[in-house]
Every structure is written in structure tokens, then in C-alpha cells.
Amino acid sequence: MRLNHQFAKSALALSIILAGHTGLAHATDSSITDNEIRIGYLADMSGVYRDPIGPLGLDAINMAIEDVGGSVAGADIVLFNADDRNSPDVGSSVVREWIDEQNVDMVTGLVASSVTLAAVKLLEEENRLGLVNGAVSSSVTNEHCSPNHIHWVYDTWAMxxxxxxxxxxxxxxxxxxxxxxxxxxxxxxxxxxxxxxxxxxxxxxxxxxxxxxxxxxxxxxxxxxxxxxxxxxxxxxxxxxxxxxxxxxxxxxxxxxxxxxxxxxxxxxxxxxxxxxxxxxxxxxWYYDLNDETRAWAERFRERTGSMPTMVHAGLYSSTLHYLEAIEAVGTDDTQAVRQQMMDTPVNDIFATDGYIREDGRMVHDMYxxxxxxxxxxxxxxxxxxxxxxxxxxxxxxxxxxxxxxxxxx
Missing domain, CATH: 3.40.50.2300 (Response regulator)
Structure with a gap:
């Protein structure tokens, strides 16, 4: 199917998270493209994966943005979102528009494996970063691995x-x-x-x-x-x-x-x-009743959304937080510099303890x-x-x- 320009426009919902400006805030770093960190959340918002991932994934991402204070390296964070309708054509068209017209730095969510494999090809071509949280196919970091995406939550090999x-x-x-x-x-x-x-x-x-x-x-x-x-x-x-x-x-x-x-x-x-x-x-x-830390974060999520989080919601929070902290550490949104910093830094948060990112892009952590x-x-x-x-x-x-x-x- 084809996605016309007007539909692509209407598919995009934009929420801008403005940084809190205090006397301690530092000047915007010139090495941040457009003086903003631009993130796209692409997911099934209305189909079979709506409930376990869908719209509530936005809340998980926004929680990570809030936990870094709304900005990193002096740059505000802008969050776009779209419904991919579980269609590779729709997903590819949205990602293409995000890259060409919005200059998005990173795309996350990425739920249906067919949509994900189409999207990560575009991200590699344009040297943008993909954080795969919803897709399960283990081929994402095997035959379809690339230096431009990381697979965070699970995969078919592990499950x-x-x-x-x-x-x-x-x-x-x-x-x-x-x-x-x-x-x-x-x-x-x-x-x-x-x-x-x-x-x-x-x-x-x-x-x-x-x-x-x-x-x-x-x-x-x-x-x-x-x-x-x-x-x-x-x-x-x-x-x-x-x-x-x-x-x-x-x-x-x-x-x-x-x-x-x-x-x-x-x-x-x-x-x-x-x-x-x-x-x-x-x-x-991941499961919200694993320990005191996971229960506290899950309760915070429920107070916000009215629902307990799924493992993908926790993964969206974790991967976004790790990404933003990497930008803060290296002072740039350059894709390869940020990805390397993410690989060099262990993942210790509500999702994983001593998790780490391998050279194939697989984030390795305990399963249950x-x-x-x-x-x-x-x-x-x-x-x-x-x-x-x-x-x-x-x-x-x-x-x-x-x-x-x-x-x-x-």
C-alpha cells in the first residue's frame, strides 16, 4: 500500500517536552543538531499490540524524559509519535518523513517485526539510531543487525x-x-x-x-x-x-x-x-513485582496511566533513559558516538541489573x-x-x- 503525504502528516502527533529553565541550566551545546533531541515513537496504537505496548508506551518514554529533567546537554527533547498500523509501508513512510522533514535523531517502539525490519534499513541508510523494544524476531540482531540499532527487551531466541x-x-x-x-x-x-x-x-x-x-x-x-x-x-x-x-x-x-x-x-x-x-x-x-525498585516504578506508572506496565513499557523507559544519559555524557547527538557510549555503559535501572549491549546490538540481561x-x-x-x-x-x-x-x- 502507499501512504500519501496528507495521511503521513495526519499520522504524526507531536508532544514537546520543554526543559525547566533554572539558573543552573547551561547553554545549548552547538554539537546537538537543531539544538534539540528529537525522538520518534512508532508503534501499533490501534491493533493487536495496542494494549501491551501502544499509547501507554508514550507515558513510559515521557517518564524517562522527565527523569533527566526535560533536557540533556542543554538541548530540549521533542517527542513525535505515530500509529504504524502494523504495516511496513506505513511505518517506512512515517520514518522517512520524520527523517526528511523533522530531522529525528532516534526512533523507538518498533513493534511488529515486519515494520521494524523495514524501519531499521532506513535508519541505517540515514545514520539515525533505532531502539527496538516491541519487535521479537531474533533476526533483528542476527542476520539483520546493523550499527544503527539496538534490541532491548527480548527476542524469539530468548523467549x-x-x-x-x-x-x-x-x-x-x-x-x-x-x-x-x-x-x-x-x-x-x-x-x-x-x-x-x-x-x-x-x-x-x-x-x-x-x-x-x-x-x-x-x-x-x-x-x-x-x-x-x-x-x-x-x-x-x-x-x-x-x-x-x-x-x-x-x-x-x-x-x-x-x-x-x-x-x-x-x-x-x-x-x-x-x-x-x-x-x-x-x-x-521483566515483571513489576520483581523487587522494591520495580514495584515503586510500576506504581508511579499506574498512578499516571491507570494501568500496570508491561515488560515493553519498562523497556521503553530503560532504553530511552540510557540513550538520553549517553547524550549527556558525550555532549552530542551524533549517532555513532551515542551508540558507543551506550555500549560502554552498563544498564542498571528498573529494567536490568548489569545489563550490557553487545557488538551485534543485543542488550543482554536476565530473563525469567x-x-x-x-x-x-x-x-x-x-x-x-x-x-x-x-x-x-x-x-x-x-x-x-x-x-x-x-x-x-x-
Missing amino acids: SNGTAKAITQEGHKNWYLLSADYSFGHALEQDVERVVTENGGTIVGSARHPFPSSDFSSFMLQAQASGADVIALNNAGGDTINAVRTAGQFGITQAGQILAGMVLFSTDIRSLGLENAQGLQFTKA LVEVKTPEESADEDDLFRVVRTIPAEEAFRPLSESVCPLVNS
Whole structure:
């Protein structure tokens, strides 16, 4: 599809965060382009990824901007946002306009993997920075790595490695793979198949569903008929919710088959309810009830938005904060200087402890295998999970020895 100029204009919503001017404020640094730090937030604002990421991602970014005082290196921070409609064409057109007409320094959000892969190509061509928070495909820092983007929250390698490995090692060896039919679903399908087979399991069947999809009846009947021990849902957001609900209607889990959600958010569990979601195991990059610091930040987010944050909201805050602090440290918004400073500085905040950015652009940090609590175990509406296992950073993500990224050992 094509995006005409008028639509591109209307797609952009601009919020300007003005710096507080005090007697201690220093003069604008001439090495800051346009005397402003310009950030674009590109995300699905109205589709299947609206609830776990969407509009509330703006609040997470604004919290980071506020926490640096509204300016860095003497320059005000300007924040643009747009709905990519889960379309690579729409996303590319918005990013192109941001670069050509707004001179944006950094683009964050980047949710659907198809949109993300199109956007990061433009960012590399124009030497701008991308902070990928929503997209899950591990190819973002493998075959599609570049010196112009960083992958922050999770990826398909980490999500499948945590969940599929644990379930297979528990003795559930026969798997059926149901995947969203686009780049994210394909990548997750490949990663789950790899983990299952490496741990002695077998793929007994597979299918791909349209993205997005509201009718999972035929797919779930096929999965049920396969006799698989485990049905892996290689999708996310509304697709996962619809698939789990359909499985419940057909009594799939009641009959003994296991549903393994590969990418689940707290918003999904709330939508499903503990009665339907109890016992689900899956991998998370972050959870608001991990410690006192995460609970305090999450409460601040809830007071602002009326909702508890997801792992991507926490990642948006963390990556934006790390970016802005890097600009303050080097005194310039030059893409490569800022990216190098981000790589040189450990990530210690509400999202990660001793996280670090590798040469392939992967931010490496601990991950968590969690299980959904029963209604009886839950103390309140926000008490959804228990941590089964902390997956150490070095174990969580694809080792560089297996990377095909040209930036590795270059």
C-alpha cells in the first residue's frame, strides 16, 4: 500500500517536552543538531499490540524524559509519535518523513517485526539510531543487525529458549507449532523447533495463521487432532488471547494437552483471567513485582496511566533513559558516538541489573520463566505470576559464537 503525504502528516502527533529553565541550566551545546533531541515513537496504537505496548508506551518514554529533567546537554527533547498500523509501508513512510522533514535523531517502539525490519534499513541508510523494544524476531540482531540499532527487551531466541526448553525437559516431547504468518511468527517457529529438537523433542505438526486473526477454530482442531503433548502459540497480543480462548472452548487443556504461550504479556493474562490462564508457563524479560525498585516504578506508572506496565513499557523507559544519559555524557547527538557510549555503559535501572549491549546490538540481561497463579494463590488483581526460574543473561540470549551478524568479530 502507499501512504500519501496528507495521511503521513495526519499520522504524526507531536508532544514537546520543554526543559525547566533554572539558573543552573547551561547553554545549548552547538554539537546537538537543531539544538534539540528529537525522538520518534512508532508503534501499533490501534491493533493487536495496542494494549501491551501502544499509547501507554508514550507515558513510559515521557517518564524517562522527565527523569533527566526535560533536557540533556542543554538541548530540549521533542517527542513525535505515530500509529504504524502494523504495516511496513506505513511505518517506512512515517520514518522517512520524520527523517526528511523533522530531522529525528532516534526512533523507538518498533513493534511488529515486519515494520521494524523495514524501519531499521532506513535508519541505517540515514545514520539515525533505532531502539527496538516491541519487535521479537531474533533476526533483528542476527542476520539483520546493523550499527544503527539496538534490541532491548527480548527476542524469539530468548523467549523460546526459556519456555520450550523447560517444558521439553519436563518430559513433554511432542510439539505442535501454531505460528503467525509473518516474519515474527516465522522466526519464533524456527527458534522453538530448534530448542525442542535440541532437547530431545519432536515436532509432530505445524500450521500458520493469518496476521491478525480472530478465528482460530480450524487451527485448534488441527492441533488437537495431532495428539501433541504441547501446542506452541508462536504469536502475540490479540492473536494469543483468541487462540487461548478457542482452546478453552474445545477443552484442549482439560483433555491434557499443554498450551505454551511464547510471547505473553500481563495485559493478556488480565484479558484471559486467571481462571483461564492459570498454570501457563512462559518467559518474561521483566515483571513489576520483581523487587522494591520495580514495584515503586510500576506504581508511579499506574498512578499516571491507570494501568500496570508491561515488560515493553519498562523497556521503553530503560532504553530511552540510557540513550538520553549517553547524550549527556558525550555532549552530542551524533549517532555513532551515542551508540558507543551506550555500549560502554552498563544498564542498571528498573529494567536490568548489569545489563550490557553487545557488538551485534543485543542488550543482554536476565530473563525469567514465570507461571500464572491460580485465582486462590493471587492476593490481588496485580498478583499474576510467580517466578519459576531466573535465566542468567549469558544463558538467556543467542551466544555470539552462533551469530551470523557481520558486526561480530569484524
